[in-house]
Amino acid sequence: ALEVRDVTKTFQVARSASGNNRLRALDGINLAVGRGETLGLVGESGCGKSTLARTLMLLEKPDSGTVAFEGQDPFGLKGRELLAWRRRVQMVFQDPFASLNARMTAGEIISEPWATHRGLYKTGREREARLRELLQLVGLRPSDAKKSPQEFSGGQRQRIGIARALALNPELIILDEPVSALDLSIQAQVLNLLNELQAKLGVSYIFISHDLSVVRHVTDRVAVMYLGRIIETGTTEDVFERPLHPYTAALMSASP
Ligand code: ATP
Numbered sequence: 665a666l667e668v669r670d671v672t673k674t675f676q677v678a679r680s681a682s683g684n685n686r687l688r689a690l691d692g693i694n695l696a697v698g699r700g701e702t703l704g705l706v707g708e709s710g711c712g713k714s715t716l717a718r719t720l721m722l723l724e725k726p727d728s729g730t731v732a733f734e735g736q737d738p739f740g741l742k743g744r745e746l747l748a749w750r751r752r753v754q755m756v757f758q759d760p761f762a763s764l765n766a767r768m769t770a771g772e773i774i775s776e777p778w779a780t781h782r783g784l785y786k787t788g789r790e791r792e793a794r795l796r797e798l799l800q801l802v803g804l805r806p807s808d809a810k811k812s813p814q815e816f817s818g819g820q821r822q823r824i825g826i827a828r829a830l831a832l833n834p835e836l837i838i839l840d841e842p843v844s845a846l847d848l849s850i851q852a853q854v855l856n857l858l859n860e861l862q863a864k865l866g867v868s869y870i871f872i873s874h875d876l877s878v879v880r881h882v883t884d885r886v887a888v889m890y891l892g893r894i895i896e897t898g899t900t901e902d903v904f905e906r907p908l909h910p911y912t913a914a915l916m917s918a919s920p
């Protein structure tokens with residue numbers, strides 16, 4: 665399981681609302697995500713969702729507090745151990761087009777993580793077989809490996825992003841607004857794919873979205889963030905049907 669304990673992260677800013685020049689983006693975050701669990705992370709713009717995601721991807725270092733996978737804190741690790749930790753947590757971003765290199769083919773994009781994690785698939789034959797498997801898993805054709813991102817629709821591009829996130833067989837995938845850039849009908853297809861993959865692979869998700877109906881469709885539990893804190897967590901049904909915190913209730917009633 666992934667465990668986040670008392671994580672605090674501040675940023676240097678020109679001037680914050682509180683009058684000083686430190687902005688507290690994460691303010692004592694506690695969170696646990698069990699194996700195979702899907703956790704929704706919701707809250708208004710600027711509440712710290714992406715900062716938390718970036719911290720779990722080790723792109724931000726907490727000022728205080730710990731992040732651990734089965735008790736192992738990544739921030740003290742080096743070399744192979746750090747690489748092994750990184751393999752376990754992968755991310756899918758909002759805009760597949762912006763986050764994919766337009767000069768690379770879909771096959772190159774999906775298999776790029778293997779260049780850093782060399783031990784995973786040792787021979788070219790193994791990598792080719794795994795690439796075909798990944799394309800199939802996300803509903804793309806083997807011939808799609810040769811195409812460049814601009815030859816795909818938005819939904820197909822997001823499938824490429826998901827295949828890439830799966831390339832290292834992670835235990836947890838953080839999805840930061842993965843369907844927000846897509847048409848509604850395409851959103852449903854991608855969400856159904858995510859649900860299928862979760863059932864098939866037993867992978868955990870942290871699913872970040874401002875769209876509560878989307879969150880409801882894919883998560884077992886929900887954490888509500890407000891000003892850098894988690895103010896409520898519970899089963900998705902409880903949080904939606906019986907919110908405990910007035911902010912959660914307001915958030916729920918503000919969305920269709
Ligand atoms: P959104 O729903 O709009 O994506 P969010 O919940 O993901 O919002 P974050 O991107 O985590 O919010 O930002 C949290 C706060 O931290 C915001 O006030 C933001 O301006 C600030 N912030 C984030 N990254 C930095 C940075 N590198 N430097 C300074 N401030 C930052």
Ligand code: MG
Pocket residue numbers: 713714715840
């Ligand atoms: Mg964000």
